[in-house]
Amino acid sequence: MSLRDPNPSNKNKPKRVAIVIANPATSSTTGWPVGFWWSELTHPYHAFHEAGYEVEVFSPAGGRCEADGMSDPRDASGYSASDLISMGFISTPGLAALVEKTKPVVEINAARFDAIVVAGGQAPMFAFDKALELQKKFVEFHEAGKIACALCHGVALLRYAKLSNGELLAKGKTVTGFANVEEDFADNAVWEMGALPRGKHLMPWRIEDELKKIGANFVQAGMWRGFAVRDGNLITGQQNFSGAETARLIIETLGR
Secondary structure (H helix, E strand, O other): OOOOOOOOOOOOOOOEEEEEOOOOEEOOOOOOEEOEOHHHHHHHHHHHHHOOOEEEEEEOOOEOOOEOHHHOOOOOOOOOOOOHHHHHHHOOHHHHHHHHOEEEHHHOOHHHOOEEEEOOOOOHHHHOOOOHHHHHHHHHHHHOOOEEEEEHHHHHHHHOOEOOOOOEOOOOOEEOOOOHHHHHHHHHHHHHHOOOOOOOOOOOOOHHHHHHHOOOEEOOOOOOOOOEEEEOOEEEEOOOOOHHHHHHHHHHHHOO
């Protein structure tokens, strides 16, 4: 599918991106509260801002969203302690407020935006099957020839998103997302910590396995490597270290 210029009459009009983060949810496998992942919002946001884009933040239901704890640079685990971009975002009142009062995806007017980006975190794996309005908006962008992008576990959306002809959007497409090798690493980490019994998985299903089942060509760059891939106007990013790569691919596609 070729991309058409979404703003053919005004080359000086800033590009606009709608970033969607997940609402709080509860893991059905662990019982833990789950949410979005900070770097999958903040790193694309930073890249788009640097490119002169306008960005708005949405969530499936709207309202206050909460991040997965380990994605917070202030978390006691120290997992994301070096994520200075997220720390800067969190520490800037005007930006932090975007997460406190997200707009519901039903309010996304696709005609106003050039791209939609669905961030990950753990919550999408437990909630995006019911996020029907988000599924519709994502397909609307794709069928309009605009960029439809999902990142990390946000790619879970592609298990459900169907085109207007009833076909799954991801069928026959080259995509990436949180890979099996990364799921194995995450499972082993929580087993070693004693946070879960050995053999019990963090996720209820795996993106790589399910997308292959529906006929997608799933590719990945290796564990924890920043990676994004474009197939027409569908762009996907591998995991939480791929936010900048994903945003750059969108910027290369849309221009400035």
